[in-house]
Amino acid sequence: MIKLLMLLCALYFAAPGARADEGMWTLDNLPLKQLQERYNFTPAPEWLAKVRLASVRFNDGGSGAFVSPNGLVLTNHHVALGQLQKMSNEKKDYVKEGFFARRPMEEQPCPDLELNVLFSTQDVTARVLAAIDAKASDAVQNSQRKAEISRIEKESFDKTKLRSDVVELYNGGQYQLYRYQKYTDVRLVMAAEVQAAFYGGDYDNFVFPRHDLDMAFFRVYEDGKPVKSPAYLKWSRGGAKDGELVFVSGHPGATDRLMTIKQLEHERDYDLPTRLKKFALRRAALNEYSARGPEPARRARNKIFGLENSCKAYTGELQGLDPKLMAAKKAEEEALRAAVAAKPELAFAAAAWDRLAAVQEKLVARFKDLQYRGASDSKLAGIAQNIVRYVAEVEKPNEKRYEEYRDSNLDSLRFQLFSPAPVYPDLEEHMLALDLKESLDQLVPGHPYVKTALGGKDPHARARELVSGTALADPEQRKKLVGGGRKAVSASTDPMIVWARTLDPLYRELRKWREDEIESVEALEGNKLTKARFAILGTSAYPDATFTLRLSYGKVAGYEEGTTRVPYKTTFHGLYDRAASFDNQPPFDISPLEASRKGDVDLTTPLDFVTTNDIIGGNSGSPIFNRDGEYVGLIFDGNIPGLVLRFAYTEERARAVAVHSSGILEGLRKVYRMYSLAEELTAP
């Protein structure tokens, strides 16, 4: 599953000279020549405007699209999973049973889901660059850049009341002001049951052939009524066809196509192995917790899903960084360095590789410190840390704040912070203890983080004391503290707040060090490399992914695997075959609904399919549409050979995996009997 599970790790450089179906393109800079030559297609301005307004960003890490004029949004079940989990309880389990609103009044509000639609973009590169004193130190230049960005965002927000983000593209080669329409009254319309949506579980995740109905429908409301969404993708009659040109719009989270060799080596030797180890530890802890009974299992389920998904994804990325890829990247880098060395006018970039390499060394030296900046697995600990920072930051001038506390972001932040979603103390305690124990095991004795976070206590005792003593499970308490500002937070004796207060200076020191010593150099030197690349390789390029709107193009296509061919699609026959072939044993058992309605289903209906589109985590829920702008499929995954796409595009075997539009319709009508929803989709 390719939901965006981590926030952007690192953003580097642009990718000039894209080949084949490569590229996650911004809508203002599409590869029109390639599209025309390869597919005889040039998008009209109205086509592009519709794509932009029909594309929806799920702020918890996914994508989606309007599929009717009445605010109906289609995304993946696994993008909806967080909300489904929050809306479920011990008695009613929407994850397991699915959710089916058969009448408008049954559509159910989500606790804390924010959707964004890109309203406009504006190039603000000149203004940002003008604010930077090129003769100042790296750290000062970095601050100047950030301050100017925050001013632009605030001005825009104050003027338009639209969510306003300055997006850095091409590693600072370009700054764009993105304004979003923001929706927070979002209601659940339909979600498949998890066994149909995520058939085969972790085994089949990132695998093709695949047999998932990974779909969920929401409806956007404003003022208590469904919004009008005249820009929506019309349902295709036949759905995706073998070989046809298709597009994916969505919000790919992060790619690292232009990392230097040293940076790739850092990923391969430090970042990815460390993450995998951390995740394995968490998975074990959650399995232990789940074993306590059905209700703990229900509570931990979506966390386990997330961890298993990440483990598989990172394992794939790590495998992707094989000697072959590294050799190719090395050859590219050497060629670029030679070209830079040969051109006096590019001398400014000559030292960039070495300076970036030096940054990697610094990172390695503080690698362990950086792992422990706060507790990330406990929701309550996260809330406490957030509140402590919030009240301190908002006292500063807007442009001096951390990005996430700028005025333009506060609305969205409060929406999350005050969410009424349930908190489970036993799970909180279990995970906070894990966090604390891990820091104790990993850091040297007497390390400031250990001293402060544990306060000389046993991890389990410390976690119990903090979780049982805090009142933060109640959103009203959070509001009171935030409302009371720094004074209220300083005076608070809530043990979790006290704990977060004492840890805050450590966090701030590490963040400042990272910004001044690492980020600033990466931004400056990376930018030089980008300029050099543009000078040598030309300017037809797409920027690395930034969880902002992108369009990728490609074709529906199977591929070779071993000595045989993988077809471009599966059918319902394949689903029932796989279940029967495993004698219906979990996790390959057929869902009860799919089992009981089998006789109604046309088994040759396409279910899932694959395309060559260039996608990555964050594209989950993205629409696939054809040259007529018709909805033909729903992205929900990449295959394992596709995980290398974080570092390099290939269309040999890497594929985007999607639910076929005909499969969605067949499922709605025959399996779920959601006739009016099907009618809404196919209305002329």
Next chain:
Amino acid sequence: MIKLLMLLCALYFAAPGARADEGMWTLDNLPLKQLQERYNFTPAPEWLAKVRLASVRFNDGGSGAFVSPNGLVLTNHHVALGQLQKMSNEKKDYVKEGFFARRPMEEQPCPDLELNVLFSTQDVTARVLAAIDAKASDAVQNSQRKAEISRIEKESFDKTKLRSDVVELYNGGQYQLYRYQKYTDVRLVMAAEVQAAFYGGDYDNFVFPRHDLDMAFFRVYEDGKPVKSPAYLKWSRGGAKDGELVFVSGHPGATDRLMTIKQLEHERDYDLPTRLKKFALRRAALNEYSARGPEPARRARNKIFGLENSCKAYTGELQGLDPKLMAAKKAEEEALRAAVAAKPELAFAAAAWDRLAAVQEKLVARFKDLQYRGASDSKLAGIAQNIVRYVAEVEKPNEKRYEEYRDSNLDSLRFQLFSPAPVYPDLEEHMLALDLKESLDQLVPGHPYVKTALGGKDPHARARELVSGTALADPEQRKKLVGGGRKAVSASTDPMIVWARTLDPLYRELRKWREDEIESVEALEGNKLTKARFAILGTSAYPDATFTLRLSYGKVAGYEEGTTRVPYKTTFHGLYDRAASFDNQPPFDISPLEASRKGDVDLTTPLDFVTTNDIIGGNSGSPIFNRDGEYVGLIFDGNIPGLVLRFAYTEERARAVAVHSSGILEGLRKVYRMYSLAEELTAP
């Protein structure tokens, strides 16, 4: 497909210390302790006698079993393919359309199919060894051994009139006289159409999941009536179940489990790459011929199938000889050498590795000569060479002849030589020209083979002259020449006979060189290694495969592939899924019969399945049966990870692939409506 496509290449050593489900065991030396410990099963003598008498050897390279008391034999479609091809013509294509005898009188005689059933075995080791003078030269010892074997075979044949073969096991550690009941009146009862039997063609060959009904039924006749076959495998009601103990009886062709490192290197660096190159050349030539039209395509079809199958198999074997396997084999060999060096009583074996290595050097030196000993791709050229040798050999005392011309083999040989199967002059010419051209390209100018075979002519002209001038397409002409003996053959002016006569001395020189210089050393030194292995590792062992009856045990089991699981079986749903997923495009189109009868088929019926049994080429058509001796499946293939089984057993991912007995029955009843055949199988 694992039909035996080459005769035994080389036989070495035995495999002591078998683990897990390893081993192709002779029926007189089963791993009873392992079977009891692992599966709580000890076969009764009657059980073993039934297995022996129910197992059928197809002398053109496959296996089969009696499945009714009335001489009904079940094997693979691809084992029957040679006969189907010979019985078809431009008007009636049984390969394409299948064959369905719905009444006894419609059962159709095969032109040249010989079946064998093992009647008895007798240990003749002492007698063979007594005939060898251990002080004589290697070559003389080799002749003595062969002469004694031929005497034993002749005596047995004269006495019993049963086909009598002395089989060398454990590389000469044991000699067994095998007596066979031989059947040559074999009639075709039913064969699936090739698109159902070999669904997915070369793409899906050696692949699992799989969707083949690779089955054909024959009936054995004697004196114009079906033979009684009281020892047959009763049809199982439910067929193979996940995890259950199952047995495979059949005739695995050749394994090389105990090759030395030098021998494995020779395979990896010379034998396999050379074969692959030769086969690629032939495939290209046949494709060219096929392109001439539908009838040429029909004529060449089974040859192309054979070549594609071999290419894939050898590619798999070559991949199997990877650094990991080589390292393991090397470690084993070094341990054995150290153990031999440490025991004075094993001094006799100390030089064996070096002497065997020296043999490999000699082989390399004459490697190209050995490739060109006669034309192998033209049937007529083969017949001519056979006739020339036949009349010369039969004049010698029995024990001095080449093995294949000993009295005990002459019946079977004549049955093949005088076969009325059709000969296609245009195909003959095309393939003979290829043979001749290849020798011209590969050998040095003036090489005796080139000079003699081409006679200074262009390959195409030479091939045309030989094929158009010969009368050997007529079996009567062959009988006349053989009947006339050496005199008639010497006097013959048939250009193909003249050509074969002039080439014969070259063939004889190479064969003598190989027997004296290579085979003799391999036999003697290999035997020493076997003795040393027995002394060190114990005597519970199975011999390398020799296309004689073996029993292997294992369990029905899926496996891990990449990050997911492959189920232990497929169902009819999977077949219809795969066809629909490829939009029914060849070679993944559904056969017309399977398409039109889809509505009748219970789609959840098991179709194919996999087991851990140790099998190899020659096991095609082998029955799989359970501990009650009931027929549960029909071996037809190994998966790609299973191709390494030629060199070493593994049950991690290597699997035998079979048609499920329930799939066979469903196919017979619902797809082919062969009700009386289905009734015969399931009669109580």
